Amino acid sequence: MLYCVGDVHGFTGQLDRALQLIEADGGVDSPIVFLGDYVDRGPDAKDTIQTLIDGQTAGRPWTCLIGNHDLMFWRFVTRGITQDAHIASGKGWLHHRLGGNTTLASYIGAEDLRAATGLDGFAIDGLDPTPAGALNALQELAQKAVPQKHLDWIAEQPRYFETHEHLFVHAGLRVGVPLAEQTEDDLTWIRGGWIDSDADHGTMVVHGHTALEFPQHHGNRINLDAGAGYGRTLVPAVLDAGKWFTLDEKGRTALTPNG
Incomplete structure (x- = not known):
């Protein structure tokens, strides 16, 4: 099994709830992929990042991808940059x-x-x-x-992760471009030409970045950004035996293409 958590955006209470749901479903040492955007909009960016660092330091099998908001934070502190052409x-x-x-x-x-x-x-x-x-x-x-x-943690975390015949990224991909040729901007910022594409990407792509009301399975990609950054509920998901499910206090709900 593999668990996945979308954009947290500084809401540590939502992150804690998601971790509790995952622990109840699969145990405290469950592997988790976090899709980035740990900061901005919510009040607890510092605690959110520290929670993830502490989990990794404790040996939890957590993969923490980096999103565009995390990069904007890093660039402001290290370079004083507030604007981005995207x-x-x-x-x-x-x-x-x-x-x-x-x-x-x-x-x-x-x-x-x-x-x-x-x-x-x-x-x-x-x-x-x-x-x-x-x-x-x-x-x-x-x-x-x-x-x-x-700051070092943001700089060092991966921008994508491949496992279980899935590709995990924060934002998405330039359609038709090999993964090795995707830029950091592609992986952390892209929307145009991506979210409206029904192309077969050769693997299931799991991403966040584009906020929804609830996670959606689009057949060729799965968007797990349920809009926590806009006050909605963070919805963790689990991949088990090739099938996806969302988690809440009642347990699992199947996440199927456009279902």
């Missing part, structure tokens, strides 16, 4: 819709955030566009507050 709206990472503000608030105290931005509501409202002075001050605070271990 965001069509032009919004920056510190806009409340992207959620970088909540990630910083999970590491940095309210008083320091207020001093850097002049805002009482930064953790809720964000600050985008961000004046250069505030941007520099926030990056400096982040570099002091974010453990280097968290």
Whole structure:
């Protein structure tokens, strides 16, 4: 058996529930693939990353892929970058819709955030566009507050994982392009040309990134982003004997193509 968890987005309570459901179904040492986007929008990015690090350190067979939000967090702390060309709206990472503000608030105290931005509501409202002075001050605070271990962990985790005749990625693939030629941007950002494709990818692709109301099996791919980043419930899933199931407190429910 193999378990999989979609985008957590800083909701540690949702992650804890998912882990409890998996433990009840398969045991504490069940192998799990996490599909990335551990930070942004939710209030507990720091605790979410620490939970995953602690699990791996304890020897749990956890594979943690990296998503675009994790990379945006890493790039801000290490390089001061808030913009990304993949965001069509032009919004920056510190806009409340992207959620970088909540990630910083999970590491940095309210008083320091207020001093850097002049805002009482930064953790809720964000600050985008961000004046250069505030941007520099926030990056400096982040570099002091974010453990280097968290940054190194993001840099070191895989961008895809292959097992059980499945390919696990955060976002998806450029259709028709060999895996070896897929870029990090493809694997962590792609939507156009991917989510509307019914092509046979030669393997079942399991991904997150594009939020749904509930996980969906599309026949050639499975999307497990159930929208936890938008206040919906994180839904873990399990692959058992070639069949997929979602998990909740009542047990398993079959996840079938377009079912």
